[in-house]
Structure formats: structure tokens, C-alpha cells
Amino acid sequence: MPDIAGNDMKLPPAEDFEAYLHRNENKDLLRFITCGSVDDGKSTLIGRLLYDSRQLFDDQLSALEKDSTHSGSVSDGGLDFSLLVDGLAAEREQGITIDVAYRFFATDKRKFIVADTPGHEQYTRNMATGASTADLAVLLIDARKGVLEQTRRHSFIVSLMGIRDVVLAINKMDLVDFDQKVFDTIVADYRQFAQGLGIRHVTAIPMSARNGDNITGASENTPWYKGEALLPFLETVRIERPEDSLGLRFPVQWVNRPNLDFRGYSGTIAAGLVRKGDTVTVLPGGRTSQVTSIVTQDGELEVAGAGEAVTLTLAHEIDVSRGSVIASGAVPVVAEQAAAHILWMAPEPMLPGRFYELRLHSQSAGVQISEIKHKINVNSLEKLAAKRLELNELGVCNLTLDRPLVFDPYSQNRMMGGFIIVDRLTNATVGCGTLDFALRRDANVHWQQLEVDKQQRAAIKGQKPAMLWFTGLSGAGKSTVASLVEKKLFSLGRHAYVLDGDNIRHGLSRDLGFTDEDRVENIRRAAEAARLFVDAGMIVLVSFISPFRSERQMARGLVAPGEFVEVYVSTPQSECEKRDPKGLYAKARAGDLPHFTGLDSKYEPPENAEIVLDTCAKDPETLSNEVIAYLREQGII
Template identity: 65%
Template sequence: MPHDHTAAAEAIAQVEEYLRGQENKDLLRFITCGSVDDGKSSLIGRLLYDCKLLFEDQLASLEKDSGRFGTTGSGKLDLALLVDGLAAEREQGITIDVAYRFFTTDKRKFIVADTPGHEQYTRNMATGASTADAAVLLVDARKGVLTQTRRHSTIVSLLGIRHVVLAVNKMDMVDWDRAVFERIADDYRAFAHGLGIRDVACIPVSALTGDNVTTPSANMDWYKGPTLLAQLETMEVSSDALNRPFRLPVQWVNRPDQHFRGFSGTIAGGTVRPGDPVAILPSGRTTTVSRVVTMDGDLEEGVADQAVTLVLAEEVDVSRGDVIAAADARPEVADQFAAHIVWMSEQPLLPGRSYLLRLGTSTVGAQVTELKHVLNVNTQEHVAAKHLDLNAVGLCNVALDRPVPFDAYADNRATGSFVLIDRISNATVGCGMIDFALRRASNIHWQPMKVDKAARGALNGQKPCVLWFTGLSGSGKSTIADLVEQELHRRGRRTMSLDGDNVRHGLSRDLGFTDEDRVENIRRVSEVAKLMVDAGLIVLVSFISPFRSERRTARELMEQGEFLEIFVDAPLEVCEARDPKGLYRKARAGQLPHFTGLGSSYEPPEAPELHLNSADETPERLAARVVAALEERGMI
């Protein structure tokens, strides 16, 4: 019996020693990327298989799936199926979504992200790369460096990954030819050097046979370097997160009762101790830290990547989205910056369009004010463009609706990266890396005026507002708006009409009819309408304004209740039959390629204040409905 107790104690001690050893291993996060069918999933499967990290049930399932979906031949295991977990991936033999796998060896722990090779899934690749320390870039030995290889390398460099392993795969398909490998390696090193990637290790491998993946290859005895696994185990990837200035983006205000008030979040850089002086950004208020609290109790020191709650020495105003930072090393605070943006939506990025921007824990309104250039991923040339298409990378100037704290991406990934969100669909449409703040003229301030909008409106006996008439060409917008204005004028009200055609004779005479020009046109008109509302006027805006996003932006410029969206609705065939200006006829003849309703889409309002059916009622009756709506709302 004593012997049994001794054996049990020894076994427990061995387990504890093993667990301590696992805790002390460092962690390497890496991605695999490259072009289609380069063998990324097969390579990860080979690593897992050769490292004996698969359970018996996994092997049995793999054997079954290989017979059903496999592409490696009868009786052979298709190791790619260990990673491609979606049904569509197995059926089509491609990777669609990012697949994360954890594995460990005697020397290191790993988290690997297998990312898609298809161009249409480049956005998924960027997601996987955003948290990686290194990248394993695969190239098919038969094809060499391709456009997608260069695109992924460009994104890798923009995302701050400086350690790249070029795995020249399928060497078995080129008879283990050394000259083929060296030609591809030289080609890629030259390209990577231009991107600023200095640490490139080139390894010839075969994921199918396992050569140079975990064990040296007898078929390529001319190669004297490390295997892929040995390179990953010994790669020096030192994290400097602890050496950066302290940053804590506030996720929530933690107030369980009246005796405790703390500010919770994950430390995005540096360290923090009780007594440290800190600044609250963007307000700039300073105080000191009194406690660093966790679920396990107070800490003497909080470090990067830890989730903590800070208790401050003084009662200062702190909200979600603020950043608590080292008082002597603060982040930038600005409402404009230059950034590289990777576009992830099938709908192009249009300068002037309003998006939501999420940076850390804050969400603000944002517009790309200038697209400076698009990056040609093959040549690294800077190409002029008016919009960003799916998977394109561009350098942009971005303006926010209020100042936010941030760092340059090169200094801190967490506080220097952001995503753009479509306001209508709430979908993530782009990701960005901040380069530097853009300075506004410091002598520009809002000038307070004694005579304000309310005073001007009261003098006119009305409440200022915008009547925004939208609809297809020929629907009757301008006709109805003109009748409304005539009635308001008869009643002695002060008005101004902004009509689409009239504005293009002056304010927007430099704009055409592309989507980019339409967005800019509505942006200008919205700003002018806001100034006229400030003047105390009732402003009648008659524009096709085909996009919901821009109409929403115009609404958000006004105060609550000042914007009335009026949808003048008529079927396309009715508008075309009217064709008062002959525009539909020209569009059908190909003379107006971007004409709304035919060559360009119209997005009808989803919840307008007024919905006028101009196909069934006279303009006079519809105008009367608009005037009645103004009376009901107390505007006149």
C-alpha cells in the first residue's frame, strides 16, 4: 500500500512538472498563406500528423473522409481535411474560412491560422494575419511566385509581420530540382526586400511526402538548412509589447456597487502599477492608479495582454472608448489620419461616403476624404484611383466625426488598427493600419454667435428643416417641391430650393455621374443644406440621391426632427414614359452609361417620413400632403 502511494505521488509530480513545462514554453502565432492549391492545408495537416498530435478517432475520421473527399489517390490520407472543416471546403477542395489549430512540440507552442488562397477570400487572410508573429508563405514549385503570392506578402508587410518562411512546396512534382527552388527563392527575396521584409527563410518541401516538413529530406540532400518545423521552433520572435508605453482601451465602466468604480479592459501595451501617473484620452485629464484589480485579486503589476480593472485615485470622467495611457508617453489624439486600408467588400469604397470606424473600444463616424493611391501588388507602384475595389490596398486620408486617441500601427498594433463598418448592413467592409495623424489648422474654432438658428427661425415664424425629396428621374420630385415652396411662399415662410440640375450648374459643375461623383455631389449639397437650416430656412432638396448611405449622412448632419425624407415613388416604366428631359431615351441608346434606374442602381428609402405615390395622385394633392405634414409637426 505505501508503494502505491509513492507511485501515485510520483505520477502526480510528473504531471505537475509537465504542466509547468508547458506553461513556460513561449507561443508562436503564425499563418500559412499563398495562392490557390499551393498546399497550405496539407502542410498543416502534415505537421499535426508527423508530430503525432492526432487522436485515434481523428485518424479514423480522416481515413473515412479521405475516401470520400480526398484528392491524394486511393488508400492515401488527405491531410488537408484535418484543417478544412467546412462542408463546402471539403466538397470543393478549397479553403474558404480561416481555420485555427493549436499544437505543441518539446520546444514551443503554436497557434497556426490556415488562410484561404482564393483572391475573393483575401479579406479572410488579412483577418488571420492581424494577430500573427510570422507567416509561412507557400509557393507551388511548378508555378513560382504568383500575383496572389505578392498580394499576400504585401498584406503581411502592412500588418507588421517581419518574419516570413517561404515554403516552396510540391518539390516532388519537379523531381526535387535544386535550380527550380533557387530561382523561386531568389525571385521572392527580391520582392520581399522591396516590401521591407528582411527576415526570409526559404525551405524546399513536399507536404504530400513530408520531405523537409518535420524531418530532413533524403531526396534533397543538396539543401543544408533547417526543416520547416525546426525553423518555426527556433525563430526569434521577441514581443516588445511590454516595452511599449502603457495603453488600456476602456471596454466598460465596472461599477457593481456604490463602493467600487473601476475601468476594465485588456492592456494593449506596456505595464502598469499602483501609483503610476496616467492620462485619460481624449480628454487629457491626469490622475494616478490606486489599484490593479483582477478576478484573482489585486496585482502589483499589470502587463500587456492581461485583462484588468484599474481603480483611479481621483473621480475623473472615463467612458467606454477612452484610453488610459502613461501620462508621459501619450497616444495621438486627432480626428484625421493617413492609413493603409485593405478593402473587403464587393461594394467599392467611395471617398466621401460615411462609414462607422471601430478603433479599439471606440466607434465613430468616418469618411475617406482622399484616396491618395492604390497599391499595385505586383510592381508596388502607386496607381491613381477614385475608389477601392474588393481586395485592393490603398493609402487614404480618413476624417472622423470626433477626435480619438490612437498610435501609429508600426508602434502598436492594437491601438493603431481599425475596421470600417457599413452603416446600412453593419457588415465589416475594410480594415486599416494608421500611418500618422493629419494636423488641422490650430487657429480654426467654432465661432459662437448670439443670433442662432432658433432665433432666425422664430423671426420667420417657422422651425428650420430640410425636406429631402428623393426618387427616380421623372418621378415628380422637382414638380412637387416647387408646388410646396409656392404654397409656403404664399404663407410668408422663408424657403430655399436646392434642385439637382440647378446645383450642377455651379456648386457641382466639376462632377460627373459615376458613383464616386454622386457621393461627392450629395455630400456638398448636404453641407449647404445644413448651413441654410442654420440660417433659419425651410430647405427643399430635390435630388435623385440614389444611395441610402448618403441620405443617412445628410440626416445625421441635422438635429433631431429637422430632416424629413420624402420618397416620391413611381415605377420605372412610369418615369420612363414621362421622360420629361429625354434622359431615359439617351440612356437606352448608351449615351448615359451611369443613368439611375438603368445603368446605376437606386436604393429606395426604407422608412421615409413621407411616401408619395406619384403614379396615382396629382402633384397638387401630394404637395398638399407635404404642407400638412409640416403643420402637424409644428414646423409652420
């Protein structure tokens, strides 16, 4: 079968795939991504690489010819190489890449795994996914368009994900008559931008992925270009991996107990080597032991290295569980606060103070973004003040965790320093990031152990401690019912106190407004104050609109199971607006009260509240009696 240039092309036989892999198993592996703006030719480039390096079987070529004819995307009747990579129906219909498409191929010199990543801004999260495991980036630029905003955004993400080697593929040079001045101008423009990103090497190559210029060999159309073609460069480039100089990093994924006589710790080695007899440290506890065996499905090993899935056994019975890290050499960082770069990937903004879940290899921890130090303009690299991060925005932030996290800075070890952020309610991935360094501000701050505990304080009051969280729209009747409950508890000789939203804003939260960010911080402060009341053995009645489920879930997590009671004061907005005891709805309707809950700021009603109070069907006195009855049933009073 002839190739695009009309030359005869000998196709590989349809061999067994396992034999194909075995033939290449001892070769060095290079992982790289293709990235850039929409329609720059990323999928076409990968398809061309597969075609010219003779990686396609007869049936694949036949399907490509058929699909190219039907797609009509190539006007001269040639092959549409992008169809080899764009697998989703929506991708083929629109001529774009949506998902990350991975392809494996090999030459006589090296094996490759290439990730074709999407160019559209709304799929930036997919591009970050592809970059997170890559050693090198092939960044495509349309020679007609030059450096675009998405080019800069992808370059920044490439840098953020620790990639320091970039191939600047100036594609579609045939459409600018292979003009060297166009090429030189784009290269100079990009290098000026890339200087501030920490990208170590930029190798610029003029090419036409469609026609094969400078893909596998030098093109006659660019006699002025003296460098290597793309494939020969990829075959010989050497990548420095900082983690190679670290000691052992072994995150434990599973405690392996097949029987009473065996306890092993299973996982994949993230960095370094482990040998039988090595002395290792288990973190975060800091206990040391010796490796007694390295077990695999195929038998025991004397030594194992990065990327291998093994089970380790230790000489001592020490506390090791999922999320622990077995290490040697310079031990990783253990901290509850850290500085990080974050790429936000959700339509809903990231709000400082809100609780999310951070996942790092087999570890997970509750996390708050305690401070956004600045966000970064991807075009100018300017540092901008910010109170939130929106979709696809990048920021430098301080993180506060609810438990110690074991990590290496991402610049030293990508496996031990890259994380994702998950919404605790929906379990959706909303962000990703890289850990920069630990914050030592909590190193000298410790919990003071007191002689009298919560249970003793509550027992002397004849009650159990509890946090009753009254939530509902403004005007629903929260404060009215909470005040009546407090009065009844007082008459019963119980110790209770109402934390009212309005009262808190006269003191503890007097510096906060009513934006989503300030609402999150307001509830955080109120919840921390309420926790102190619970620790004092009291029944605290918290009366706040508290519009977001996430913050109410955060408050629940501050106290022991059974101590948090969510009370949903359920009143329709129309009824609240009729009552309008403080005239707030009228002001909001007149435009004098922005960010008002229920009008221009959303309220998320509870889904599984312990108590639901219908203020339209019953009077406040009856509702307060229902709360008291619940407290009796639960043994709180």
C-alpha cells in the same frame, strides 16, 4: 502505428486537455499563419506538423485514417493531412480552404497558434483576418508554379498587417525531383519582389508537406540544403514586437459599476504594463489620474501586462467611457484626420465621400475616405491613380472622422492601429486597414462660436429649422412638389429655400460628372450646404435624385433628430419615362447619357421615409398640401 516513412510512432495518451494546457502554460507563444495560392499545400503542411509533432489523439488519428480513405484525395492510400484542418464540408468537397482554421499545438520548446488561411482570391478578407494577429507568416509556393499573383497579394497583405518575418516554404519539391535550381530560381524571384515590401527576414525552406521532407527534421532528399527544418526554425525564431517599447495602452471596453461604491474600467491591455500607483492619462480628454487598483476575477494584482483582461480603478472622478484609452509614457495620437492603407473586401466598390463606420478596438467613429492618394498594383508594387477601390484592391487613403480617434501608427502598435470599415446600413465589414499617421491639416481649424444660435434664428422667423429631403427618380416630380411647398410656406410668412439638383450643378457641383463617385460627392456638398440653411433657422427643401441610401443617411446625420424629413416622391420608372420632361430618358436609351439613374445606374428607394408621395394617384397641388400638413403636425410651422 507507423508513420509515412514506416517508422513506429508512439502516440500521446488521451490526457485531460486542461492538464495539457497547464503543462505548456509557461512556454513562449508564437502565432503564425500559412498562406499562399490555391493548392499550394497549406492545410497539408499544418496537418503534417500536428502529426509529426505528436499532437494527435487516438480518436483523431482513427478519424483521419477513415476520412482519408473516403476522400480519395491521396492516390497511394496514405493519410490526407489537410483533413485535420479543413473543417467545412465545402472545403472537404472542393479540396480548398474557405474559412480561417486555427489550431493550437506545443512542443517542448514553444507553444503555437497557427491560422490556416484560404488561397482563393475571393476569400482574401479571411486571409487578412488571419494575418492581423500573427507574428510570422509561412508562405507556401508550389515548386512547379513558382511565384504567382496570389503569392504577391498575400505577401503584400502580410506586410500591410505588420508581419516582418516570412518563411518561404517551397512545397512539393518531390514533384520537381528536389531540383536545387528550381528552388534557387523561386527564392531569387521572390526576394526581388519582397524587397519593396519592408519584409525584414525571408527564410526559404525546400519541403514536401505530403511526405514530411524538412518539416520536423532534415531530409535526405535535399543534401544541398544546409538550413533548419521548419519546426526547429519555428521553435527558435525570435520576433521583435515594436509595441513592447511603448507605454501602457488600455482601451476601455466597459465601465464597471456593480454597486454605488465601485467604479472601474474594464478591458484588455493592448501594450505595456500598468502598476498600482502609476500616473496615467485618459484620452481623448487628456485628464490625468493615478491607478488605485488592478482588479481581476481572481483578486487584485500589483502589476499587469499586455494581453491581460483587467479592471482599473482611478483616484479621480473623471470622464471615462467605452472607447476611451488609458495610457502612460508617450501618449497615443488623437486626431480627426489620418492617412491609412486600406484593403477593400466588399463586392460593392469603396466610394470617396461616402460615410462608413470605422471600428478600432472599442472605439467607433463615422468615417469618410476623403481622398484616394493611389492604389497599389500587387504584382509590380506600382502606384496607380484611382477614384474608387474595388474588391481585393489595396489603396493609400486619407480619412476624415466625425470625432477624435485615439490611435498609434500601426507600425508601432498593431492593436492600436488596425481597424475595420463597416457599412452603416448593412453592418457588414467592407474593408480593413492600418493607420499610418495623423493629418494635422485640421489642427488650426476650429468652430467659431457665434453669439446667435440656430434656435434664436428660427424663433424670430416663427418656425423650427428643418431639412426636407425630396428623393426620387428623374421625372418623378420632386422639383415640382418642392417648388409648390416653398410657395405655400412663403405665403404663410415662413422662411424657406429650395436647393435643386440641377441648379447646384451650375455652380457648387459644376466640376462633377455622374459616376457613382461624383454622385456621392455631389450629395455631400448639397448636404453640407443644406446644413448651413438649417443652422440659419430656415426650412430648406433639397430636391435631388440622391440615389444611394448611404448618402441620404449621411445627410440625416448632419442635423439634430427631428430636423430631417425624408420625402420619397414615389413614381414608377415607366411613368417617369413617359413624362421625360427634359428628354433625359430618351438620351440615355440612345446611349448619349451614360450612368443614368434607373437605367444603367441603380436607385435605392427609401425604406422608412417620413413622407411618401404617390404622384400617380394625386396631383402636385394635393401632394404639396400633404407636406404642409405634416410640417404643421410636427410643429415645424
